[in-house]
Amino acid sequence: MTKQEHIDFWKNSALRDGESVQVLFEGKQYMQALFFSHLVIEKLLKALWIKDNDENTPPFSHNLEYLYNQTDLELDNTLSDLFPIINNWNIEGRYQDYKDKFYKKCTYAYTTEKIAEVELLKQCLVENL
Secondary structure: OOHHHHHHHHHHHHHHHHHHHHHHHHOOOHHHHHHHHHHHHHHHHHHHHHHHOOOOOOOOOOOHHHHHHOOOOOOOHHHHOHHHHHHOOOOOOOOHHHHHHHHHHOOHHHHHHHHHHHHHHHHHHHHOO
């Protein structure tokens, strides 16, 4: 695969996951919608990582701040400050008590606000690919 094909792989996967975010949100599966939002941003950052680095295999990490810091992208603080928040939505492998607390936090209002913020970040990342 070419470098561009690797970038497109991650970008297209992210955009498909973005469609899942909407389906999950509309189905009132707010915690899962936010988890998929994390996946969207992670995959776009991996596409940017490939764009900005010599290799075509991004780091095996789910940490958005770590991935972002290994790209040439310079976001304003409004967007980059979202990374630690979104990192908390990566619920895979978390203990049940963490998932239960997170589930209670994922109200309609919270999820609506955060998905709107993620959408702005997503648009910015896509524009920089």
